Amino acid sequence: MKITKIETIPIRLPTRRAHQWASLTTPIGVYVILKLHTDEGLVGLGEAPVLKDWGGDHGKYFGETPQTTVHIINDILAPALTGQDPGRFESIHALMDKAVKGYPYCKAAVDAALYDLVGKALHVPAYQLLGGLVRARVPIAHSLGLMEIDKAVDEALQAKAEGVKTIKLKAGVDHKRDIALVKQIRKAIGPDLSICVDANQGYPSAKVAVKIIKAMEEYNLLYMEQPVEGIDQMAEVTRRVDTPIMADESAWTPEDVIEIAQKRAADMVSIYTTKPGGLFKAKKVAAVAEAAGLQCNVNGSVETGVGNAANIHLAASTGVVTYACVVPVSTPKGKGKGGIAGIYYQDDIIQEPFGFSDGDVIVSAKPGLGIELDEDKVKHYRLG
Numbered sequence: 001m002k003i004t005k006i007e008t009i010p011i012r013l014p015t016r017r018a019h020q021w022a023s024l025t026t027p028i029g030v031y032v033i034l035k036l037h038t039d040e041g042l043v044g045l046g047e048a049p050v051l052k053d054w055g056g057d058h059g060k061y062f063g064e065t066p067q068t069t070v071h072i073i074n075d076i077l078a079p080a081l082t083g084q085d086p087g088r089f090e091s092i093h094a095l096m097d098k099a100v101k102g103y104p105y106c107k108a109a110v111d112a113a114l115y116d117l118v119g120k121a122l123h124v125p126a127y128q129l130l131g132g133l134v135r136a137r138v139p140i141a142h143s144l145g146l147m148e149i150d151k152a153v154d155e156a157l158q159a160k161a162e163g164v165k166t167i168k169l170k171a172g173v174d175h176k177r178d179i180a181l182v183k184q185i186r187k188a189i190g191p192d193l194s195i196c197v198d199a200n201q202g203y204p205s206a207k208v209a210v211k212i213i214k215a216m217e218e219y220n221l222l223y224m225e226q227p228v229e230g231i232d233q234m235a236e237v238t239r240r241v242d243t244p245i246m247a248d249e250s251a252w253t254p255e256d257v258i259e260i261a262q263k264r265a266a267d268m269v270s271i272y273t274t275k276p277g278g279l280f281k282a283k284k285v286a287a288v289a290e291a292a293g294l295q296c297n298v299n300g301s302v303e304t305g306v307g308n309a310a311n312i313h314l315a316a317s318t319g320v321v322t323y324a325c326v327v328p329v330s331t332p333k334g335k336g337k338g339g340i341a342g343i344y345y346q347d348d349i350i351q352e353p354f355g356f357s358d359g360d361v362i363v364s365a366k367p368g369l370g371i372e373l374d375e376d377k378v379k380h381y382r383l384g
Contacts, residue, residue: 001042001121003086006078006110007035010066010383013304014346017145026052028302029345032069033378036113038086044117045369046109047307048073049274054301057201057230057250061275064105066383072106081110087118089280096277104252104277111278112310112369119368126310126369130283130317137360138315140342141166141196141297141324146173149181153188155340162341163359166194166222166324172202179215186219194324198225201249206236213241222323223268226250235265246270248299253281254288261292268323270299273310282314290320297323305330305350309369312354316363329356332374349377 013029034046052063080099084092092114096107115126127133142159144152144167156167167185171178178197185195197216203209209227216224225246227237238245247266251257252275260266269289276285289296298315300307311327329342336343336353342361351372355362364370 001086002039003036003081003084004039005037006073006081007037008070008073009033009035009378010070011304011349011378011381012383013348013381016340016343016346017147029304030066030383031304031307032066032073032109033304033306033349033373034073034109034113036086036110036117038117040121042117042120044086044113044115044120045306045371045373046111046113046116047303047310048105048109049301049303049307050105051301056252061104061252062102064103068103069106069109072100072103073109076100077106077110086114087121089114093277093280105274107277108274108279108310111280112273112307115279115310115313116368123367125365125367126279126313127317127363130279130313133316133363134319135316136363137357138298138312138327138363139165139324139360140329141168141194141326142341143168143198143326144170146170149177149184152181153184156185156189158339159341160189160193162337162339163357164193164341165359166196168225168326169195169197170200171197172199172227175203175208175212178212182216182219182221191220194222195219196222196225196246198248199227201226201229203227206233206240209237210240213237213243217241217243225270231256231259231263231265234260235263238265238267244268246297251285252276254284257285257288257292257294261288261294266294268295268297270326271296271314271318271321272298272300273307273314274301279310279314283318286318286320294320295322296320298325298327300327302328302344303330304345305332305348305354305371306369306373308354309364309371312361312363313369327361329361330354332377347377347381349374349381
C-alpha cells in the first residue's frame with residue numbers, strides 16, 4: 001500500500017458556549033481535517049486542532065493556524081510522503097522531520113491518519129497498534145473555561161449529575177476570582193468529586209502562584225496545572241506547595257519531560273497526541289514520564305471527533321495515563337444523550353457519537369480510529 005494524496009479540509013464547528021483560557025485569543029473549533037489517500041482505496045483520517053496562541057514556554061514552540069497547516073501539509077509534507085508505505089510509522093516521522101522542522105500539529109494530523117489507515121487495513125483498532133488495550137473506558141474531566149462563578153457552579157453541578165467525577169477549572173487571570181471559584185465549586189459539588197485548576201501559565205511568578213495555591217489547598221485540589229511559565233519557575237512552585245503540580249505547556253517532547261524530571265518541576269505530566277507530533281511520539285513521551293515516576297492524563301485542544309478519536313486511543317493504550325482526561329465527548333447534533341458533560345460544540349463532523357456512560361468515554365473497538373465522517377457535515381462546516 002502506498003500514499004497517493006493528502007487532502008486538507010479547514011472547518012469551523014459551532015461552539016456550545018465560549019471556552020476561554022488565560023492565553024487564548026481565537027475561538028476553538030477552527031481546525032484542519034486531513035484525508036490520507038492510498039493506491040488501495042483506503043483513506044485515513046487525521047486532524048490538526050491548531051491554535052496560534054499555543055506554543056509552550058518562552059516561544060520555544062510556535063503557534064499554528066489553519067492557513068499555515070494547509071501550506072505545510074500540502075506544499076511540504078505531501079510531496080515528501082507520496083509513494084511511501086503508510087505502515088512504516090518511524091520512517092514516515094523521520095521523513096516529515098527531515099522535510100520541515102517543527103510544526104508538530106501538522107505531523108500529528110498525518111500520524112493519526114496513518115494509524116487510522118493501517119488499523120483499517122489490518123481490521124484492528126488503532127489502540128492495538130499502540131500496545132493494546134489497557135482500559136476500555138476513559139474517565140473524562142469536564143473543563144470549565146473562564147466564566148462567571150455562578151455559571152461555572154451550575155455547569156459543574158450538571159456535569160456531576162451526568163456522572164463526571166473530575167471538574168477542571170480554568171484560572172490565571174483574576175487571582176481573587178480563582179480562589180473564590182474553587183471555594184464555591186467545592187461547596188456546591190461536595191467532597192467526593194475531584195477538582196483541578198489550570199492557570200495556563202497565567203500567574204506572573206512562582207511567588208504569586210504559591211500564595212494562590214496555598215489559599216486553595218483547604219478545598220482539596222487534585223492538582224494545579226501549569227501555574228507559571230517555564231520549567232525553572234514550575235520547579236520553585238512544586239517545591240513550595242503540597243498540591244501536586246501538572247506540567248502541560250512545559251511538556252511537549254520526551255526531552256522536555258527529562259528536564260522536568262531532572263529539575264523536579266512537576267509531579268505529573270499532561271500528554272497530547274499533538275504536542276510531540278502524533279501518537280507514535282506521544283507514546284515516547286509517556287514512556288519517559290513513566291520511567292521518571294510521573295503519572296499522566298491525556299489533554300488536547302478540544303478536537304472534533306476525528307482528533308478526539310486519536311486522544312481516546314492514546315488514553316486507552318497507555319498505562320501511565322491514570323488521571324481523568326480533558327477530552328470531549330464528541331457528539332453530532334441530535335445524537336448522544338443530550339447532556340453537557342464533555343460537550344464543547346453544537347455539532348460534529350463524525351457520523352456517530354462517542355459512547356458515554358457514568359463519566360467515561362467508551363473506547364470503540366472498530367478498525368482504525370473507529371470513526372466515519374459525515375460528508376454532508378464536512379461540506380457544511382468547511383471553510384473557503
